[in-house]
Amino acid sequence: MTSSCRLRRWTEIQGTLLLLVGWSLASTCPSSCLCASDLLSCTRAALTEVPDHLPAISVTLDLSHNSLHTLHGNWLAGVPQLHVLRLNHNELKWLLDGAFENATNLRHLDLSSNRLQSIREGHFHLLVSLEELLLYNNYITQVDEASFTRLSNIRKIYLSWNNLTTFSFSSMHNLTHPNLRTLDLSANKFMELPVDDMSAVPAFIKNGLYLHNNPLTCGCALYTLFLQWKQRGFSSVLDFWREHTCLYMGKPRAVVRILESLNGLDNCSSGPGQELADPGLKVLVGRRLLVSCNTSLPKENTTYLWISPAYDFIFPPGTSNQSFRIHPNGSLEIHRAQPWNSGVYLCIAVNRRLSYNTTHEVNVTVHYPKHEVESFNTGLTTLLGCVVSLVLVFIYLYMTPCQCFRCCRKPPQTPSPPQESSAQSSILCGTPPVSEGPNSRKVGASRHVVFLEPIKEGRTEKNPKILQLRSDSDSASSVFSDCPIVQT
Structure with a gap:
């Protein structure tokens, strides 16, 4: 058989296979849906329940713009290769814990524009391959602390336009989400933010942590937080700097742009345009000081290295010298602090298992004790000066001596005429x-x-x-x- 005959024969076989696949798809495709290769689209089909017998080769399933109220357990067992699932614009009010138990390959899940009210720990714990989760435009008031802890591959979480008042930022510590780059919490009901917990969040999450359009109460801690993010060039602040507002004294009509000059917050720790220095740690001469290495890395498989203000290496945990000691958790101990120990210390943490490293700077100031007697004497001197000034003023006003003795004599008074x-x-x-x-x-x-x-x-x-x-x-x-x- 010549090569041209073989090619013609192979083309006929491929055509036959395509016809068989098309016939198989047509026979299994739900009547209200549209099937094309690995795409199954059931959008705007007025569905109240998920169709039965979904094609097994489906990679993308679109059930948006319908009237689905619930998702029954094990409903995705017939589509094990599903990567994209769109359920937006439905009537979903709650999710069963096993609603996505057969979607281990799912990468994109869209649940936006529904009626969800809470996110529990068991909703997404089986979606180990999930990269994008869309939950915006719902009625969510609560997100459990461990709701996203098992999403090790998650890159984007959208929770904007909900009714959230709190969020567990501590669940984002210790590099639990090494691939997370976008966490959108904008347009919710946050009035206060846990600044300390947010400060310990890794920088790559802060860069995509969107918090604009929330009814936050103005305060110096909030102002300092966002100003630091702006100075570090985080996109979450630079992209929406005008939408970062707060309510002065908590009043709804007193809206202040946090990152705008002359906003009433300039009297906080630092004004706009100035670099916010870490207040650091202060210790008296001769005292012991313990400096923590706050790097948000897990303690397991992490090694630490410190660099002194004199650019000298302080060696790994367990080593010590006359002045310093590094503890196993990465903390640096200064035995007897001296003035020459003042300066900026740099901690470098390296986690080889995660192939990730980060740094943390601490400004240490060693000072002598202040004498309280001196401050008391200064205050007393000021008080005495004020008293003496008051006495001199009263003497000038009420006890001024008369310069003309002749004029000071009171002449005899003449009675006024009757008329x-x-x-x-x-x-x-x-x-x-x-x-x-x-x-x-x-x-x-x-x-x-x-x-x-x-x-x-x-x-x-x-x-x-x-x-x-x-x-x-x-x-x-x-x-x-x-x-x-x-x-x-």
């Missing part, structure tokens, strides 16, 4: 004006004193008391004169 109104005795000073003519009281450049003007004799107004303005030239001597008041 003179009482307003005549209300003049601030008895110093007569320069002239008494009709044009003598000209308007001054500016008037600052308002007082009672004596009433001319012989006036017959019903109300003899009249408030008038006097010029500055007439009032200056009456206001600032040291002489006693003389009635004319």
Whole structure:
């Protein structure tokens, strides 16, 4: 048989096989679905239950935009090669613990836009190959601490647009999710965040930890956390820096952009644009200090190495010298701290089993004890200075000696004429004006004193008391004169 005949024969065999496969798919494909090769699409088919007898060769199963209420156990037993499962836009309210027990090869699971209210530990613990989990736009109020602990290959978890108020960030410690790069918790109901637990989360998770559009309460700890993430260039902050807001004093209408200047949070530990230094540890001279190596790596199969401020290596656990000792858990002990031990210490942790290493810096300050007597003397001196200043002010105001003894003598008082109104005795000073003519009281450049003007004799107004303005030239001597008041 020639080569051309063999090729023609092989083509006929392939065509026959394709026809058989197509006939097999057509015979097993549910009536309300569309089957094409390894794709099974049952979207928008008004389904209330999952169809029976799913094609075994299906790799992608799309059941979105239906009215599914529950997922029965063992329903995926007939599709062992399933990689992609879309269940979004349905009416799912809860999940059975064994709903995905036969989907060990599943990599993408979409449960978004349903009515789920909680995520329990047993829902996804069998999905060891899962890489993407979409749970956004549900009614989830609780996620169990161990819900994702067995998802060792998970890369993306989307939990935005739910009703979460708490989340176990401690479950992300110790490199339990080495491949996780996106954890979306935006647009939930978080009012407070556990800053300490979040600080111990590995940096590669922080880079994709989205927390914007939450009703967070403003505070310096929150401001410092997000500012540190911004300065380290984390995408979770840089991509949505305007959406990172908080409520001032917890009031819903007092919305403040956390990462914007002049937001009321500039008086915290550091202002915008300044590098936030680690406050570090402080110890007195001659005291013992234990410095932890916080690297979020498991203690098993992890080795530690410290570098001193003088760039000297401090050797692995179990070794010691006169000043330092490294404990098996990676902590560095400084026996008797001295001023030259101050500086930044660098811890390097290497886990060979996970092929991963990380570092941690600690700023150590060694200082002498402060004398409390000095601070007391300083405060006492300040207090005495204030008292002396007050005494001098009172002496100046109430005990100023008279410079003119002749003027200080009080002349005999002359009783006012009977026809003179009482307003005549209300003049601030008895110093007569320069002239008494009709044009003598000209308007001054500016008037600052308002007082009672004596009433001319012989006036017959019903109300003899009249408030008038006097010029500055007439009032200056009456206001600032040291002489006693003389009635004319």
